[in-house]
Amino acid sequence: MKVAKRREEMLEAVNAGITNVEALCSHFRISEATARRDLAALSKSGLLVRTYGGAIAHIGPFERELTLEQRRSQHGDVKACLAECALDFILDNETLLLDGGSTTAALASRLSERRGLHVITNNLVALPWLANLPDGHVTVLGGDLRTTSMSTYGPLAHNALTRLTVDRLFLSADGVVAEYGLCEASPEQTWLKEAMMQRAAEIYIMADATKLGRASQQHWASLPRRWTLITNANDPAQLEAFAKRGAVIYSTDAYFDRTGQ
Structure with missing residues (x-):
């Protein structure tokens, strides 16, 4: 089969x-190297999106990545609510893994x-809040610095994770889509997030x-098969799609109704 036809x-x-x-x-009865070359070519043409281990259909226009300051200024009150809900899961003397991002940094501000x-983290923005944990201990994942989010990533971070397990992992992302992740x-x-998920007993996505439903980026x-979604969303159909993908839904509305705040 000719290359163009196969692709x-x-x-x-x-x-x-x-x-x-x-x-x-x-x-297609082809080698892995051939499949990866074909996927790379299709991705370069904008016809699909590469993922770790494969590809998915192109599902929407991509957005320019926000700067750290832009992330900090967006939805600050909502992030604070998500952080308060996330804190409800955390017990004294546990081991936590915090992902990079402004939402998980909001959680870090409550951990005292x-x-x-x-607390194990690649989130450098969170460190000022983690410096004074009562009777606590902080481990920073090493690696390359990603200045747009002030977080670390790369082989050193992956290698450190292979030697660690945690009670709870708290993740954020540019977008969460039920069909894709x-x-x-x-x-x-994305590779680091998947490595983090492999080391955690309980996984929470804030x-x-x-x-x-936002597919703003291309990776x-x-x-995971079992996880908890902490969100302020209240669209039943949208939340049901995540429940079918293994999520337990933890709503900020339900939390504040229960606590009377």
């Missing part, structure tokens, strides 16, 4: 749901309300309503 059919296969390299190799925490601007971010981390 045309590969695009159709990805759009039909054959999204990982192994399945594409079997379907617990004692004896061991967590979207970010770089593959390194996402305000504007993040749900994706798959959702």
